[in-house]
Amino acid sequence: MKHLLTPKVxxxxxxxxxxxxxxSCKKEKTLSTAKMPFAAIDSVVQGVVDTAKxxxxxxxxxxxxxxxxxxxxFANYDTHALLNDSSVFxxxxxxxxxxxxxxxMLKEQGKLSYDDEIRKYLPEIRYKxxxxxxxxxxxxxxxxxxAEFERYGYPPHIAFNDDIIILLKKNKPxxxxxxxxxxxxxxxxxxxxxxxIERVSGKAYGDFLAANIxxxxxxxxxxxxxxxxxxxxxxxxYAYGFVYSDKLRRYVPPDSLQEFSFVIKLDGIQGDGxxxxxxxxxxxxxxxxxxxxLVKKTTLEExxxxxxxxxxxxxxxxxxxxxxxxxxxxVVRHSGGWPGYATHIRRFIDxxxxxxxxxxxxxxxxxxLCDALSKKLGTL
Numbered sequence: 001m002k003h004l005l006t007p008k009v010x011x012x013x014x015x016x017x018x019x020x021x022x023x024s025c026k027k028e029k030t031l032s033t034a035k036m037p038f039a040a041i042d043s044v045v046q047g048v049v050d051t052a053k054x055x056x057x058x059x060x061x062x063x064x065x066x067x068x069x070x071x072x073x074f075a076n077y078d079t080h081a082l083l084n085d086s087s088v089f090x091x092x093x094x095x096x097x098x099x100x101x102x103x104x105m106l107k108e109q110g111k112l113s114y115d116d117e118i119r120k121y122l123p124e125i126r127y128k129x130x131x132x133x134x135x136x137x138x139x140x141x142x143x144x145x146x147a148e149f150e151r152y153g154y155p156p157h158i159a160f161n162d163d164i165i166i167l168l169k170k171n172k173p174x175x176x177x178x179x180x181x182x183x184x185x186x187x188x189x190x191x192x193x194x195x196x197i198e199r200v201s202g203k204a205y206g207d208f209l210a211a212n213i214x215x216x217x218x219x220x221x222x223x224x225x226x227x228x229x230x231x232x233x234x235x236x237x238y239a240y241g242f243v244y245s246d247k248l249r250r251y252v253p254p255d256s257l258q259e260f261s262f263v264i265k266l267d268g269i270q271g272d273g274x275x276x277x278x279x280x281x282x283x284x285x286x287x288x289x290x291x292x293x294l295v296k297k298t299t300l301e302e303x304x305x306x307x308x309x310x311x312x313x314x315x316x317x318x319x320x321x322x323x324x325x326x327x328x329x330x331v332v333r334h335s336g337g338w339p340g341y342a343t344h345i346r347r348f349i350d351x352x353x354x355x356x357x358x359x360x361x362x363x364x365x366x367x368x369l370c371d372a373l374s375k376k377l378g379t380l
Contacts, residue, residue, distance in 0.1 A: 037062065037068065038067060038068050040379075041060050041067070041376055042068065044372045044373055044376050045058055045068075045070060045072070045373075049072055049365075051365070052368065053361070054072060054073070054364055054366070055072060055073030055074060055083075055359060056071075056073065056083070056089075056359030056360060056361070056366070057070070057083055057085065057087060057089070057239075057279045057356075057358045057359075058070050058355075058356070058357050058369070058373075059279035059280070059282070059283055059355075059356040059357075060353075060354070060355055060356075060373060060377065061283060061352075061354040061355075062351075062353050062377065063351065063352055063353070064287060064290075064352040069279065069280075073361070074360075074361075075239045075240065075360070076239075076240045077242045077251040077361075085278070085279065085280060086278055087238070088221055088235050088237060088276050088277065089239045089276060089277065089278070089341060089358040089359075090225070090273070090274065090276050090360075091273070091274075091275045091276060091277055091341075091358070092338040092341050092342070092343055093187075093334060093336035093343075094275070094282075094336040094345055095271075095273045095275035095336065096190050096271075096273075096319040096334065097319035097345075098213060099190050099193050099197070099271045099272070099319060100136055100319030101213060101295070101303075101319070102193075102201075102209060102212065102213070103132060103196070103197065104294075104295050104300075104303060105295055106197065106201065107299070108295055108296065108299060111200050112196070114131065114133040114136065115132070115133055116132055117130060118130050118132060118135065118192065118196065121195075121196045121199050122165060122192060122195060122196065124165050124168075124169040125168050126169070126172060127168075127172075127175060130175075130179045132196065134179045134180060134189070135190070135193050136189075136318040137183075137307035137309070137316055137317065137318065138185050138186050138307075138314075139179065139180050139181075139182065139183055139307060139309045140186060141176045141181070142175055142176075142186055142188050142192075143175065143176060144188055145167065145168075145187060146187065146262065146266065148167055148168075148173055149167065149265070152167060152171055154262075155265075158265065158267045158268045159266050159267075159268055160268035160269065161191055161194060161195045161268070161269060161270060161271065163268075164192065164269070165192070165195065168188075180309055181309065182309060182310060183307070183314040183316070187272040187273075188272075189272075190271045190319075191269050192271070194270045194271025194272075197271075205224065205270050205271060206223065209224065210224075213294065217281075217284050217285060217288050218284060219277065219281040219284055219285065220281070221277060221280070221281050222276065222277040222281045223276055224270060224274055224276070225275075226267055226268060226270060226274040235276065240340070241338070241340020241341045241360045241361075242362070243361070243362045244361070251361060254340045255339075260339045263340075273336065273338060279358060282345055283354065286345070286347055286356070289347070289349075290349075290352060302317070303317045303318035304317050304320060304330075305317050305322070306322045317332070320333065320334055321333045321335075325348065327374070327375065327377075327378025328348040328351060328378050329348060329349075329351060330348070330349050330350050331346060331348055331374075332347045332349055333345065333346040333347065337363060339362070340361070341358075341359065341362070342359045342362060342363020343359065344356070344357045344358075344367075346370055346374065348377065355370055355373045355374065357370055357373075
């Protein structure tokens with residue numbers, strides 16, 4: 001026998017069906033929207049993979065949340081071990097922001113002043129008028145240690161920071177301009193800042209960063225790593241750097257080629273590079289810079305302010321390049337490069353957005369990828 005539905009029951013049933021249908025549509029729309037940023041970003045990344053043979057790890061965050069994370073290619077071209085999201089990369093000059101942070105922390109502790117002359121802490125180096133602030137902002141004019149080692153000769157052993165100090169003390173090469181009267185990117189400045197950190201804190205550079213930055217931020221995969229050749233030290237899940245050899249027609253370790261022999265000769269230098277990390281740990285670092293976990297906000301604001309040298313504004317603060325993006329607002333950023341590695345962190349601090357790209361095949365496609373990701377972020 002067929003059941004008859006009263007008008008009231010029919011109406012209730014229709015409302016129930018409508019609610020179910022609306023809920024299903026709403027859920028489907030939410031899921032679809034959630035997938036859209038990943039798909040849009042992945043399309044950009046895949047394009048660079050296809051055209052430039054990009055090999056590395058990518059992380060993109062929007063509004064303080066990771067919306068894209070992907071590992072592409074080999075951690076080791078010889079063994080064909082694959083990268084994963086915990087693979088550890090040499091950061092090269094992206095390391096400078098950690099050296100700058102250590103100086104900022106010591107300044108807040110009252111152990112040094114930005115306007116102290118470096119001779120106060122490194123009396124062996126007899127340059128007058130060069131301050132810690134000049135080192136932080138690349139306005140010291142001090143010559144590049146790599147060029148000076150090429151000019152005067154490398155030590156008979158792997159060079160360490162003390163060898164830079166000895167080199168400058170012995171030869172005192174001329175500065176390229178008076179302190180504060182020009183701007184020139186300086187690896188020497190940041191290596192010497194690491195030496196100042198050690199002398200002021202009484203701790204090894206790596207130990208100071210671990211105790212004051214890496215451990216408090218739970219950056220468990222981050223460390224100073226330049227002991228692979230001196231102590232036979234090995235990091236698990238390491239992304240080994242490779243360069244392409246036209247002669248051999250394949251990717252090879254840079255220290256296997258004579259043209260990159262300086263990679264071994266300079267393996268002990270710290271401060272301008274040799275922080276090793278992952279995309280995930282660098283995102284923790286990015287997020288901490290919106291807080292006062294490490295230093296006060298006023299201290300960070302100064303670090304993110306462009307220096308003025310010789311009446312000209314230079315797009316650099318303390319360990320960060322500073323630019324303005326028409327789509328994304330104020331950007332603080334830094335790239336790093338060393339044979340086998342190219343790295344980049346780009347923080348859009350008006351919106352709490354971030355791009356982190358780490359490569360271990362000499363940076364194929366890195367620049368174009370970061371620019372394309374910036375444009376894509378501005379549309380999301």
